[in-house]
Amino acid sequence: MERTEVLVIGGGATGAGIARDLARRGVDVTLVERDGLASGTSGRSHGLLHSGARYAEADGPEAQACLEENRIVRRIAGECVRDTGGLFVELAADDPAYFEAKRAACENVGIPTDVVDGAAAREAVPGLATDVERAMEVPDGVVVPSRLVAANAADARDHGARIRPHTPVTSMTTEDGRIRSVTLGGDADATLSPEYVVNATGPHAGRVAAMAGAAVEMRPTRGVMVSVEYPGLEPVLNRCREPADGDIVVPHDGEVVLGTTSVAVDDPDDYERADWEITATVRECAAMLPPVADADHVRTWWGVRPLYEPDEATRGGRGISRGFHLLDHAEAGVENCCSIVGGKLTTYRRMAEATADLVCERLEVDADCSTGDERLPAASDPDRLDEFVREFDGQGPTDADLVGS
Template identity: 60%
Template structure:
């Protein structure tokens, strides 16, 4: 006698299913919901726990990319200003310094400064003495300083506020709902099987916003999304009173960013390729090198007490034709992949690459493409309307708990009332 095991799925239907609850995914859900689209978002174990919640939380001014990536730099300064307007207590407006040490290339500093001016990124030269009025503990080796409008993002609050805003506009948010398979019918993705008693979700369109895991979800749809994730370490240390983001003015390298929180700093970071964004080794040399390099411009980093250390994985998109020979050379730009045009798989869009600073812009671009597919004419309004409870830190932190957001990047801030 044969026994047939049958799986019975509970059926849910939605116009758009967004897979991935990081900054970009939850931003897409908010954008589409504000246009009147029926949206469901699923993630596999709490929102913002992937790349978003394990980032260093730098709100880029664009200066980091100014001399090498004009388009990326302009995107950053535009989104920097938008997030300051809409994100309230999800952002700390610190400003930032780019610092040239004695052995760093003066031509690089000059090129960056001129590029900032060319791209409308506010930049002001300061003497080391002027900079030390704000940051007394700067290295004695500082030779030139440039002030730019960098800032700090608190990723947990940002995701929570965006999720609450999406829900307030009608989206369904399921933080603990891992996708186990995608369903296809005649070359079209029509939905997903979702674990943890959610069942089957039928959708007119499915969005792959899974970041470094985009290749894995792409495999379920039968398409190749060429990701090349890299890991980077962040070290949190006790230090009270730093009020500026510090950047080393040199080609991007290990240990060239210091991010201020109220009573801590976050040092970052390294860039090492990994095969699997879930399973990868970490190395002590990454911690040691990051501390050593950050201490070269900010000496207290050499001996400050470490409160936590964590690694994040960047969602770098690197198709074969765009290979550059090194992880740091891969574009930090974002891409919206229409798999109908690209792979003849309809009903499926991937959003890959990008930075936390540009997550809203990424979400708008993806939502525009999907709205066009669904014949939705309502434009995006996410750049104009403030996020839900954005000026209320206590409400934001309660939402962080509600949405099961447990990222280490701002663990010292959540619940502090700051």
């Protein structure tokens, strides 16, 4: 039986971030992922680096967290991020009071904004709809998630962690309120004896927690992304209205990603992929940027959000917030296990830090987090970053046009 201090289950941004954080603190870590890294939610997103503006009026603290992490990720991640800027656009059909509320909320949070009229917005963004009344500039950006996840994993490995893609967890054995062993399949075919287990499996967190005898209530929702040929767009475009289908356009180099929908699913592995979602997303995004309606489709994919059921029920559903929740299962009788759920790609590092703090407290490790200060390996070298992606089989659909280009 192999031994490890901490087993991190889940190779998305949060799991890789946790492995990096713990390894840098001198903890012996093993990270396992059932597929290649970034194969789940992280690598199937639209890739927005939030400024916090999307949540400013609904959840000021979460918007502040987004703004802070936006700045940290830009500082540490180099070529894992594209500095595009963002625009919240108000169309003639949109409620101007909502625009004003968002602008005021951004000011309260400290998110830099600049409001321009429709003519100035159309001059800055050729192809923008003629009925754009005004727009608000915010410091949004674009994440290249395959690179970001792989770079975190590479840094964890460089500090002693073992990174095992294609290694699903098949079972756990518990005794006297502790996980004693975890059986791994796939490329590993081994059994681990961990001192502590971190469940960072996103929408699968409920299933994995149940293996340990813990309960995590999830409410996963699917969302479609449609990538179309459209070179030259610079800022992220956000529709300035209550969150709804087709309210974001994310620029890449020769393409833009149109998103998204929100439909509840029972099984994050087996769910309908409905044509109406594609049609609705393209139609609504074309209200902001009409030429995308006739642009050639390059690829379409769905992602599943790892939403936490109690939070969604309390807050009232879509778009209200995307805060994270760190669940210590000691309270439910499993002393050496926690789950990290919810959140968003932008705040992955903060989620990892909170989780690593808890783990170190449980293991009596006295070491501080350094992930916000130290740049990711090869952050300025896109070719090397792409080598990390290949090493960990970490290519997701979100950035398939950017990685290796």
